[in-house]
Amino acid sequence: MIKFENVNKWYKTYHALRDINGEVSTGEVVVVCGPSGSGKSTMIRTINKLEDIASGTIRVQGQCINDKHVNINQLRAGIGFVFQHFNLFPHLSVKDNVALSPIKVAGQSKAQAYEMADELLEKVGLYAKKDDMPANLSGGQQQRVAIARALAQQPPVILFDEPTSALDPEMVGEVLNVMKKLAADGMTMICVTHEMNFAREVADRIWFMDQGKLLEDTTSNAFFTQATHERARKFLADIIH
Structure with a gap:
């Protein structure tokens, strides 16, 4: 579904992404984690060209996007x-x-689009709020609407850039529950998140980044039980502590 080949990015003299190589298969859930400033959000934003790369190749469904x-x-x-x-x-x-x-964008009729919107809002548990304005919703509810909006184009993959970091703690669970349902339905997902319980429970693979490098690309179980890189082991130890 997605393939990185020797991807590099600079912000002027700052080397933000360093020789990133990795693949995401159809139906996989990949959680990208690591300390702040490690390049996680920059990396995920290169997939839909919200950030341009300096060198290397990114392919989405075989198409070279750069x-x-x-x-x-x-x-x-x-x-x-x-x-x-x-x-x-x-x-x-x-x-x-x-x-x-x-x-x-897709050219659907209003009747089709609103019927789909109703179905998606039902899926994220917000059908009763369909006529509300965003300002009248909690942060967790707004993020669930954002997930429904992302699903409306029926994309083959969804990217999540720290979707719970702006939420109050009691709202995090309702958003993660929706993401778990999507994963169970077989949606291909790449999630930048600090929610390690979610990563342990849902992720097929973990990508651990630090200082712009992809240091670990392994199964969830292997990452949490036998991470090979010293920086990853310290990251996990700090979280547990």
Whole structure:
């Protein structure tokens, strides 16, 4: 589904991503973890070209996305993205937020789009809130709407960039539960998160990053029981402590 080959990125003189190599298979859940500033969010944002790379190759379903001829809007329409801060349109109702992309991008009729929006809001447990405005929802509810919106384009993969880090602790569980359901349904997911219990329970693979490098690419069980890199072992020890 997704393949990184020797990917590098700089911010002026700062080397943000260093020779990233990795693959994500269809139906896999990959959790990307590591200390703050390790390059996790930068890496995930390169997949839909919210961040450009300096060298290397990223392929999505076999297509080289850093080819200059790639239609960037078409690329992004096929990749779901859930942001840290929701990014809902504040002037649109919950239902309109979810239906907007199918209508404007996919060319669906309003009737089709709103029917799908109803189904997706039911899926994330927010059908009763469909006519509310985002400002009237809790942070956890807004993030669940954002997940429904990401699903509305029926993408083959969804990227989550620290989807719970802006939430109050009591709201984290409701968002993670929706993500667990998506994983159980076979959705291909890449999740940048600090939620290690979620990673242990749901992830097929763990990517551990530090200082722009991908230091561990292993199964969830192997990462939590026998991480090979010293920096990863220290990270886990600090979390446990």
